[in-house]
Amino acid sequence: MSDSAQKTVTIALAGNPNCGKSALFNRLTGARQRVANFSGVTVARKEGETLHKGWLLRFIDLPGTYSLSTLTMEEKLAQEYLLGNEYDLILNIMDAGNLERNLFLTTQLIESGRPRVYVLNMADEARRKGITINLPLLSTLLDGPALMTVARTGEGVDALLDLLVEEAENKLQRRGVSVRYDSHLEEAIGRLTQHIQTHLGKQYQQQARWRAIQLLEGNQGLPGAPPPNEHLAIQGEAERYHLAAMHGDPAEVLLANGRYGFIRGLLKETVQQQFFAVGTLTLGERLDGILLHRLLGLPLFFLSMWVMFQTTFTLGKVPAEVINNLFSWLTEQAAELLAPSLLREVLTGGILPGVGGVAVFLPTIILLFLFIALFEDSGYMARVAFLTDRAMHIIGLHGKAFIPLLMGFGCNVPAIMATRAMEHPRDRLVTILINPFMSCSARLPVFVLFAAAFFPEHEGSVLFSIYMIGIVTALLSALLLKKTLFKGISEPFVLELPPYRLPTLRSVVRHMWEKAVEFLKKMGGVILAGSIIIWFLQAYPREVTLPWNPEERLAAIEMQLPEGKERQEAIKALQAEQSAAEQEGRYLGQLGRWIQPIFAPLGFDWRASIALLTGFVAKEVVISTLGVLYHSGNKEQLQEELLQEKLTHAMPRHVAYGFMLFTLLYIPCLATIAVIRRETMSWRWPLLSASFGLSLAWLSAWTVHTVGGLL
Amino acid sequence: MAAKTLYDLPHGVQGVVHKIAGENKLKRRLAEMGLVQGAQVEARQTAPLGDPRLYRVAGFQLSLRNEEARSVILEAAS
Numbered sequence: 103m104s105d106s107a108q109k110t111v112t113i114a115l116a117g118n119p120n121c122g123k124s125a126l127f128n129r130l131t132g133a134r135q136r137v138a139n140f141s142g143v144t145v146a147r148k149e150g151e152t153l154h155k156g157w158l159l160r161f162i163d164l165p166g167t168y169s170l171s172t173l174t175m176e177e178k179l180a181q182e183y184l185l186g187n188e189y190d191l192i193l194n195i196m197d198a199g200n201l202e203r204n205l206f207l208t209t210q211l212i213e214s215g216r217p218r219v220y221v222l223n224m225a226d227e228a229r230r231k232g233i234t235i236n237l238p239l240l241s242t243l244l245d246g247p248a249l250m251t252v253a254r255t256g257e258g259v260d261a262l263l264d265l266l267v268e269e270a271e272n273k274l275q276r277r278g279v280s281v282r283y284d285s286h287l288e289e290a291i292g293r294l295t296q297h298i299q300t301h302l303g304k305q306y307q308q309q310a311r312w313r314a315i316q317l318l319e320g321n322q323g324l325p326g327a328p329p330p331n332e333h334l335a336i337q338g339e340a341e342r343y344h345l346a347a348m349h350g351d352p353a354e355v356l357l358a359n360g361r362y363g364f365i366r367g368l369l370k371e372t373v374q375q376q377f378f379a380v381g382t383l384t385l386g387e388r389l390d391g392i393l394l395h396r397l398l399g400l401p402l403f404f405l406s407m408w409v410m411f412q413t414t415f416t417l418g419k420v421p422a423e424v425i426n427n428l429f430s431w432l433t434e435q436a437a438e439l440l441a442p443s444l445l446r447e448v449l450t451g452g453i454l455p456g457v458g459g460v461a462v463f464l465p466t467i468i469l470l471f472l473f474i475a476l477f478e479d480s481g482y483m484a485r486v487a488f489l490t491d492r493a494m495h496i497i498g499l500h501g502k503a504f505i506p507l508l509m510g511f512g513c514n515v516p517a518i519m520a521t522r523a524m525e526h527p528r529d530r531l532v533t534i535l536i537n538p539f540m541s542c543s544a545r546l547p548v549f550v551l552f553a554a555a556f557f558p559e560h561e562g563s564v565l566f567s568i569y570m571i572g573i574v575t576a577l578l579s580a581l582l583l584k585k586t587l588f589k590g591i592s593e594p595f596v597l598e599l600p601p602y603r604l605p606t607l608r609s610v611v612r613h614m615w616e617k618a619v620e621f622l623k624k625m626g627g628v629i630l631a632g633s634i635i636i637w638f639l640q641a642y643p644r645e646v647t648l649p650w651n652p653e654e655r656l657a658a659i660e661m662q663l664p665e666g667k668e669r670q671e672a673i674k675a676l677q678a679e680q681s682a683a684e685q686e687g688r689y690l691g692q693l694g695r696w697i698q699p700i701f702a703p704l705g706f707d708w709r710a711s712i713a714l715l716t717g718f719v720a721k722e723v724v725i726s727t728l729g730v731l732y733h734s735g736n737k738e739q740l741q742e743e744l745l746q747e748k749l750t751h752a753m754p755r756h757v758a759y760g761f762m763l764f765t766l767l768y769i770p771c772l773a774t775i776a777v778i779r780r781e782t783m784s785w786r787w788p789l790l791s792a793s794f795g796l797s798l799a800w801l802s803a804w805t806v807h808t809v810g811g812l813l
Numbered sequence: 814m815a816a817k818t819l820y821d822l823p824h825g826v827q828g829v830v831h832k833i834a835g836e837n838k839l840k841r842r843l844a845e846m847g848l849v850q851g852a853q854v855e856a857r858q859t860a861p862l863g864d865p866r867l868y869r870v871a872g873f874q875l876s877l878r879n880e881e882a883r884s885v886i887l888e889a890a891s
Contacts (some may be wrong), residue, residue: 169845202871203847218852352837358844362852362871390858390867390874399861416846488876492862495878594867596846599874 110158111270112188115210116180117195118204119166120481120600122223124148125253125609126195127163128264136282147179148367154263157270162189168203171321171354173527181321184214185309185401190274191266192218198228198250199601201373207462208244209281209361213312217274219265220248225258227601236372243368245279254606280311283360286348289317290341318342319354356628387482393482399489406482407508414469415543416513429458442649448637456633456719463773466543467516467621468614470509474520475613478504479605487597496799497577498584500595503533507576510540515775518781519617528588532580534778535791538770539576541569543723548765551725555746556758564759572766575798632719639690640716646687652680690715704764704803705811707756714764720771761801768799819877819885822856828887829853832864835884837886847871 117123128135131150164183165176165391194205194211201222211218222228222235243246247265251258282288292583294314317338345353393402432455440446477483487501494500502524509517521537524530537739541549545743549568553561655676663669685691686708694712701711709728719723729745753761769792770778778788822828830852833840847870848854855869865878879883 124833170846200873203873206845206847248871351832352840354837354841355833355844355849358841359849360850362844366867394858394860394867396859396861484876486865488860488865491876491878492860492864495864528842594842596842596881597865597876598846599867601874679828765866 109156109270110160111190111266111274112160112162113191113193113266114162114164114183114189114322115193115195115807116164116184116207117166117223118168118197118207120598121166121197121200121204122253123166123194123195124163125606126251126259127161128220128612129253129256129259131161132157152263155267157267159263159266159270161599163506167207169207171319174472184211186214186372190217191269192216193221193266194218194246195221195223198222198225199231199233201235202362202369205365205368206358206361209364212244212279212281213315215278215309215312217269218244219262219269220244220246221262222248222250223253225250226252226255231375233373235374240368240372243279243372254394281361281364283357286345287318287353287356287360290318290345290353294318294334294338294341297337301333315357320347320352331596359391359507379722389602390485390599393485394488403486403489409471410470411512414466414473414702416471419464422462425462425464426458429454429461447641448634451641452633452637453630456636457630463515464618464621466513468618470516471520471614471617472610474505474509474516475610476605478613479603479609481600481602484597484599491595491597495595497580499529499532499580501597503529506533506537507540510537510542512543514538514540514542514770515621515777516617518774518777519620521781531782531787532583532588534581535583535787536576537795538774538791538795539572539579539767541572541766544720544771545765547722548717548724549762551746552749552758552762555749556755562760568762568766571763571802575767580792636690636716636719640685640688642689643687646684648680648683648687652676658711685712700800703807704760704800705753705807706761706764706803707752710753710761714768717765718769718772720773721765756806756813760806760810763806764799764803766799767795767802769795817887817889818883819854819856819887820866820879820882822854822868822887824856824858827853827855831886831888833885835881839884840883843881843885846875847873848875853866854887 115123115127127148127150131152135150147165149161150163151158151160153159162183164180164509166179167180169177170181171177183189188332192211192214194208196208208220220241222237228235228365235250237248237250247260247269249258249265251262283291291311291314294696295310298310298313317334318341342353349356351359380402392398395402433450436446436449436454440449474483475485483505486505490504491501491502491748494503503521506517506520506524509520517537517540518534521530524533525653525783526620549565550561553564557564656673659669659672659676663672686695690712691708694708694715697715698706698708698711701714706714711723716727725745728749749758768774770788775788775792778791779785782788817828819828819830830848830850832850833843833848852870856866857869857874858867860866860876863879865876866882868875868877868882
């Protein structure tokens with residue numbers, strides 16, 4: 103085994119979406135995976151490896167694509183990778199029950215001439231459909247070994263590993279069949295191939311036919327393509343023009359016609375299907391009859407969403423409570439066991455409450471992703487896109503954006519993570535950027551407090567209006583973004599509805615685990631740093647000179663009042679006043695005073711300004727800060743009723759409503775900013791989101807203040 | 814008489830693709846998904862809000878917006 107490191111073979115996994123490619127990748131590599139990114143872009147690619155019979159098999163999971171064109175980013179990446187030389191062998195995975203369309207990609211892979219192995223996955227579904235495939239004949243016609251697997255159960259996976267090693271031992275022969283097109287196309291391909299062979303360097307010879315076809319298809323700007331050669335480019339365009347003029351269709355459509363012609367011939371020879379009696383519907387078709395029903399479809403969808411949120415928040419409460427208690431306990435222990443020191447203060451005042459405040463979201467996030475995984479794996483997710491597409495179309499997005507937006511009502515962090523299922527980068531960015539306007543559950547406590555304090559008779563309507571304003575803002579922002587930053591032709595909505603499939607425990611657990619790890623990693627980084635900074639700002643400078651002497655006032659109280667309840671309360675009030683005055687003198691308070699002019703036109707005092715500032719860490723913090731600053735008690739024993747009363751004295755009603763609007767719209771919380779940064783791989787979008795949110799928040803609160811002042 | 818398109822197919826009825834109109838990008842995308850000349854298509858269902866619709870083509874279920882379905886022209890005989 104010592105020389106096994108030298109015997110490495112790199113295998114690129116290519117296949118359509120919904121063919122079970124990821125499941126097979128997981129079967130082949132087990133836990134030995136890592137996520138890398140395609141250079142310079144945000145699309146993740148998974149790599150994994152396994153040892154088999156003395157060989158190290160490296161697997162690269164390419165994005166699932168229907169073809170190798172350059173229409174979408176995924177296709178482009180897959181194509182670029184396959185044109186390059188970073189791999190030894192293509193493993194082409196197909197859905198055995200849906201060969202016709204799956205073979206389209208295969209016809210393009212054939213043209214690459216690279217060594218290939220074919221996997222007909224989901225063999226069990228094909229068997230149930232009564233499909234029998236002549237594997238030896240298929241292998242011959244596609245010029246590469248083929249075998250059947252069921253990735254869900256692991257059937258055929260060992261045989262596949264054996265086959266891959268065998269191919270590697272046999273020095274990975276290049277394969278040479280080709281798809282034959284009609285005469286006009288073949289003549290054009292021939293001319294371009296000859297041009298490449300006579301005028302270009304040796305490294306372009308082997309795939310000359312493929313490159314000629316790329317030129318005919320109009321795929322430009324690919325790495326490894328022939329060097330800029332005016333002649334070749336001009337000749338390619340001329341051939342495309344002639345073909346289009348002669349046939350009335352562009353060359354890429356003619357080539358697609360030819361490929362499907364090849365596929366139909368192939369299927370006729372190799373595949374037999376015992377048809378079911380005419381008129382009977384499959385189980386999946388019957389399910390679609392109910393779930394996509396014109397009257398029942400949407401109510402059933404909303405019901406499933408309701409179940410998702412209900413379960414998430416009721417089931418999530420219990421472990422969230424446990425995590426909350428754990429962090430309180432840790433804080434207590436740290437306070438007790440550690441000697442008074444800076445470390446103890448940072449721990450008990452910054453890190454533990456800060457990280458703990460976010461860690462309580464972990465159960466919610468895991469549960470939300472349990473449902474998302476179930477929807478995704480069962481095939482319901484694509485149906486949701488189908489059901490909601492018309493409504494989303496109004497704002498220039500499509501159905502796939504619906505679920506992430508809905509999840510935003512729970513928490514924007516998993517919602518933004520869920521946008522990964524969207525294939526078009528523009529649409530995905532729009533969905534990410536408008537997501538913070540969907541009011542997350544962390545903002546709800548702020549709204550509840552203010553609604554109860556200022557609008558005691560109309561709490562429900564006020565809450566509803568806030569949520570609706572959030573939704574309308576999101577929709578209008580999407581329209582605005584689509585009209586400005588993300589202009590361009592909207593992508594055609596061509597969506598496959600995959601067959602219904604029973605999700606496996608294995609894949610659902612893996613999915614949840616991945617999300618949990620991601621979330622924990624983020625807490626370890628940004629949230630930790632953020633809590634320490636906020637702690638520092640509200641703890642320093644240590645010595646604050648107050649305009650009055652607290653000891654004198656304490657002595658005065660002790661003189662005036664006899665020992666007893668009254669004196670106790672007076673002392674308590676004094677302490678609260680002192681701590682608020684000290685807060686005002688700390689950096690955070692100074693900052694609050696400093697930025698207060700910005701908030702003055704909105705009618706907010708410096709306390710409200712600081713509350714909003716600390717709310718950046720997590721929106722719930724707004725309340726605890728207000729609690730401290732309006733000295734209605736300390737963070738641990740927040741007296742909500744007292745705070746409500748103090749608030750009503752501190753600002754008029756319309757300013758309070760402005761404050762709620764500001765909380766709704768302003769800068770996304772630290773965790774959301776971090777996840778936007780992660781998902782977009784750039785600081786540009788989180789910064790845009792923050793500044794856009796802040797401007798909107800300011801403008802709407804200002805409008806409310808100004809108009810409210812006139813009334 | 815206007816040509817019959819995929820959008821005009823009633824549920825449960827089959828048609829044969831004659832040609833695809835529209836811009837090249839759409840043509841190519843639809844052709845790659847199996848909507849090529851001579852392909853059999855069956856209209857299956859309509860979404861609750863009337864758009865998109867679901868079709869059966871090349872052995873799988875494909876959802877198309879009505880705007881796009883109108884650019885798929887069917888053979889007159891079907």
